[in-house]
Amino acid sequence: MLELIFSALITIVPDYLYRHYKQGKRFGHEINLFTVWYELRWGITSCAVLAITLLTVIFYFHPTTTNVTSLFRTVSILSDRPGRVEEVYVLDNEFVRAGEPIFRLDTQRQQAAAETARRRIAEVDAAATVAQAELAAAEGNIVSSESQLKQSQDELTRRQDLAGRNQNVVSEQELERLRLTVDGLSGSLDAIKAQRDAIQARLRVLLPAQRASAEAALTQAETEIEKSTVYAGTNGTVRQFKLKPGDLVNPILRPAGILVPEGSGRGRFQAGFGQISAQILHLGTIVEITCASKPLEVIPMAVTEIQRVIAGGQLRPTDQLIDIQDRARPGTILTVLEPIYAGHANYVPPGSRCIGVAYSNHDKAIKAGEISGFSAFLTRIVDGMGIANALVIRIQSLLLPVKVLVFPN
Template sequence: MFELLLCSMLTVFPDYLFRRYVQDKRLGRDINLYTVWYELRWGITACLLLTVSLITLIFYYHPSTKNVTAIFRTVTILPETTGRVAEVFVGLNAKVKAGDPLFRLDSSEQEAAKETALRQIDEATAATAVAQTELAAADGLIQQAQGAYQQALDELATRQELLRRKADVSVREVERLQITADGRKGALDAAVANKRTIETRLSSLLPAQKASAEAALAQAQVELNKTLVRAGVAGTVQQFTLRPGDVVNTMIRPAGILVPLEAGRVALIAGFGQIEAQVMKKGMIAEATCIGKPFTIIPMVVTDVQDVIAAGQLRPTDQLIDVGQIAQGGTLTVFLEALYPGQLEGLPPGSSCIANAYTNNHDALAAKDIGTGKSVFLHVVDTVGLVHAMILRMQALMLPVQTLVFGGH
C-alpha cells in the first residue's frame, strides 16, 4: 500500500493535474467513477507498472522476513550413570552457576568399590613391609649358607692335603666331604635365588599390585563423582521436578532442562526466501522488531549465512526417497547479531521478530570504472531501502495492535 501511494504521486497525480489545468477537466464532472479509467489510463497504468517494479526491487535487494526467532539451546540434565536419587539440592526455576550441585544419586555401590580399592592398597603396603622383613631374613640365610659352605670347603681341602701326603685318610672320606661341600653350595645358591625372588617382588610385583589398586581407587572415585550431578553452565533450571527416590535413566528419563544464561541473547536466526540467496551476504546491515520488545527497532548485522537449505537434507534409510515426498522448499538461514552490545537485553529467548536486511552498494559506487547506467541503478537500489525501513517502522507500530486487538490475545 505504501509503495502504491508513493508511485501514484509520481504517475496518477501528475496525470490528473494535466487533465485538470491543461484540458480543464474537473473531478466529479468530467472525471468520475465511470470515466476515471479512460481519463487517467496513462497514469494508472504507469502507476501499476511502477508499483510492481518498485516492490520487486525493494523486496529483492532489501529482503524482509517474518521467520525470525531468538533461538536458544537448552542443556538436558542427565547423570552419566543410571541410579536412584538420594538428594536434591535445587528447586524448580532455580538460578545456578557453573559447577553448582544439582542432585546426587545413591552411591553405596561406588563407595564400596572405593573402600575395596583402599583395602587393596593397604594390603599391598603390608605385603611390601613383609617382603622387606623376608629380605633381611634372606640375607641372614645367605650368610649362614656361605659360612657352612666355606667350612665344608676348608675341611675338604684339609682332607685332600692329608690324602696327598699319604696320611691316614681314606678316599671315601674325601668323597663324602666333596658331596657335603656341593650340597652346601646348592643351599647357598638357593638362598641367593630366594633373595633375588624377594627383591624382584619388592621392585616389580608389589609396586605393580599397588599401582593396580591405586588405579582401581581412581576409577572408583570417578564412578563416585558421577553420582553427583553438577551444572555444566550458568543458567536457570526448568522442568526440574526430581525428588529423592526417583530413578533417573541416561537414555529415557532426564532429570530436567538447564537454560544457559546467554541462551537466545546473542543472536537472532532468520529464514529468508531462497530467491535472496544471491543477495544475502555476510556483513549486511539489518534491522529487526520483536513482539517481545514492542515499539523498538534493533539495528543488527548479518554475521553468517548458512550455505545449505535445511529442507533439502536427507537421512539414509532402507527406502528410496522420491523428491516429490520432500516438503516444500525451505528458507535461507541467516544469523543476525546486534550491532551494539546490550541491545538484545530484555528480549525473552524464543521471541518472534520481523527483520529487514539492506543491500549496500557503497563500494561498487566508489569504483572508478563504473558506468553511468549502473551507477544510477545502484543509487536507486540504495535509495529505495528507505521505503523498506519506513515499512518496518510502521510494522513496529502496528504489531502490538494486531496482536492485542485483532489477534484477541
Template sequence: MLELLVCALFTIVPDYLYRRYGQGKRLGKEITLYSVWFELRWGIVTCFMLTVGLITVIFYNHPSTTSATIFFRSVPIVPEINGRVAEVHVGYSQAVEKGTPLFTLDSSTQRAAAESARRKIVEADAALVVAKADILADEGKIQEAKSALQQALDELETKRELRQRNSGTVAEREIERLENLVTGREAAVFSATASKDAAQAKIVTLLPAERASAEAALAQAEAELQKTVIRAGFAGRVEQFALRAGDVVNPFMRPAGTIIPAEAGRVGLQAGFGQIEAQVIKVGMVAEATCVSKPWTVIPLVVTGVQDFIAAGQIRSGEQLIDAQQVARPGTILTYLEPLHPGGLDGVMPGSSCIANAYTSNHDVIAAKDTGTLRRIVLHAVDAVGLVHALLLRIQAQVLPIKTLVLSGH
C-alpha cells in the same frame, strides 16, 4: 496501500486536480465513477503498473520476513554413567554457575571399588615390609650355611691330611661322607643366596608394580566416583528440572533434564528470507527488526552471515529414494543478524518471534567514478524506496500488540 498512494500522487491526483480546477468540472456532476474511469483510465492503469513495479523493487532490494526468531540451544543434562539418583541439589528452575552440583547418583559400587584399591595399596606396602624381613632372614641363613660349609671343609681337610700320613687311620668311606656333606652345604649356601635374590627382586620389581597397579585402580575408582556427582559444565539456567531421588538416568535414553547456557539467545537472531533474495542478501547489510516480546521497539541490526545451503533440499541416506514432490514448502535463506549496538537485544526473550527487514545500500557503486549518470539515478531511487519498507516496519511495530491481543481473538 502505501505504495498505491505514493504512485497515485504522480498519476491519478494530478489528473483529478486538472479536471477539477483546470477544467472546472464538478464532483458528482461531470466527475462521476464512469467519467473518472473513462477520463483517468490511462492514469489508473499507469498507477497500477507503477505500484506493482514499486512493490517489486522494494521487496526485492529491501527484503522482509516474518520468519525471524532468536534461536537458542538447550543442552541435555546427561551423566557419563548409568545410575539411580541419590540426591538432587537444584530446584525445578534455577540459575547455576559452572561446576555447580546438579544431582548425585548412588555411589556404593564406586566407593567399594575405591576402598578395595586402597586395601590393595596397604597390602602391597605390607608385602614390602615382609619382603625386607625375609631378606634379613635369608642373610642369616646364608651366614649359617657358610659357617656349616666352612666347618665341613675344615673337617674334610683334616681327614684328608690324616689319611695322607697314615692310610689306616681314616677310612675311605669317611672321606666320601665328608665330601658329600660339603657338597650339600654348598647347595644350602646357593639356596639361601637364591632366596635372598628372589626377595630382593620382589622388593625392586614385583611389589612396586603391584602397588602401582593398585594406585591406578584407585585413581580409576575415584574417577568413577567423581562421575556420580553431575555438575554444570557452564553457567546457565536449569529449566523444568523434575528429576527426583530414586529416578534412574541413562546417558543414551534417559537424560536428567535441560540446561540453557547463559549466553543463549543473547548474541543475535536468525531470519529466513525468500529464495528470490539470494543475490541481494550480503554480509554487512543493515537490517532492522521488531519482536513480539518487546513491542513498539525497532532494533537496528547488521547481517553477519548467510547460510550457503537451503535446508529444504537436504536428504538423509535411507532405504527409500527421495522424490522432489515431497518437498512441500520451499526453504528459506537462513541469515544471521546481530545488534548494531551493544545491548541491542536487551529485553528480548530468547525464542521470541520477530519481523525483520534488510536494506540494500548502493553507496559505493554510486560513488564510483565509472558509474554512469542514469545508473546512479536508478540506484539512488532503489536506495530511497527503502524508506517505505522502514516506515512499514515501524507501522507493524506499533500495531503488533493490537494485532496480537485484539485482532487475533485471544
C-alpha cells in the same frame, strides 16, 4: 497498497482529471462502472504495470522476512553414569554459577570399591614388610650355609691330604661321606640363594605391581565418587529440573534437566531471507526488526555474519540415493544480526519470533565512484524506495498488539 496509491497518482488520477476537466466527462454519468475500463484503460494498465514494477524493485532491493529468531544455547544436565539421586543441591529455575554442584548420585558401591582398594594397598604393604623379614632370614641362612659349606670343604680337603700321605689313615667311605656332605650343603646354599632371589623379585617387581594395581583401583573408585556429583559447567539458570532424592537417573534415556547459559541469545538474532536476496545481503546491511515480545518498537540491526551455504542443500551419506525433487523446502540465506545501538535488544527474551526488513545502501559505492551517472541516480531512487517497507514494518509494529490480543488466530 502504498505502491498502488503512488502508481495511481501518476497514471489513473491524471487520466481521470484530463477526461473530467478537459473533455467535460462526469464521473457517474459518462464515466461509470461500465465505461470506466474503456475510458481509463490506459491509466489502469499503466498503474498495474507500474505497481508490479515498483513492488518487484522494492522487495528485491529491500527484502523482508518473517523468520527472525534470537536462538539461544542450552546445556543438558547429565551424569556420567546411571544411578539413584542421593542429594539435590538446587531447585528448578534457580541461578547457578560455574562449578557449583547440582545433584549427587548414590556412591555406596564406589565407596566400597575404594575401601577394598585401600585394604588391598595395606595388604600389599604388609606383604612387603613380611618379605623384607623373609629376605633378612634368607640372607642369614645364606651366611650360615656358606659357613657350613666352607667348613665341610676344608674338612674334605684335609682328609684328602691325609689319605694322599697314608691311605690307611682315612678310609674311602669317609671321603665319600664328606663329598656327599659338601654336595648337599652346596645344593642347600643354591636353594637358599634362589629363595632369596625370589623374595627380592617379589619385593622389586610383584609387590610394587600389586600396589600400583590397588592404587589404580583406588583412583578409579575415587574418580567415580567425584563424578557422582554433577556440577554446573557455566553460569546459567536451571530449567525443567524436577529431581528428588531416590529418583533414577540414566544419561542415555533422558537428561536430568536443562541449563540455560547466562546471556545466551541476548542481543543476537538469526534471520532467514529468501534465496533471491543472496546478491543483496552483505556484511553491514541495515535491518529493522519488530518482535511480539517487545511490541510498538522497531529495533535497528546490522548484518554481522552471513552463512555462505544454504542448509537445505546439505547431504549426508545414507543407504539410499537422494532424489533432488524430494527436497521440498528450498532453504534460506541465514544471516546473524546484532543491534546497532548497544543494549537496544537486551529486553527481547531469547527465542522471540520477529519480522524484519533489510535496506539496500549504495551510498559508499556512489561516493567511491563505483556507480556514477544515470546509474547512480537510479540507485539513489531504489535506495529511497525502502521508505515503503519502513512504513509497513512500523504499521505492523503498531497493529501487532491489536492482531494478537483482539483478533487472535
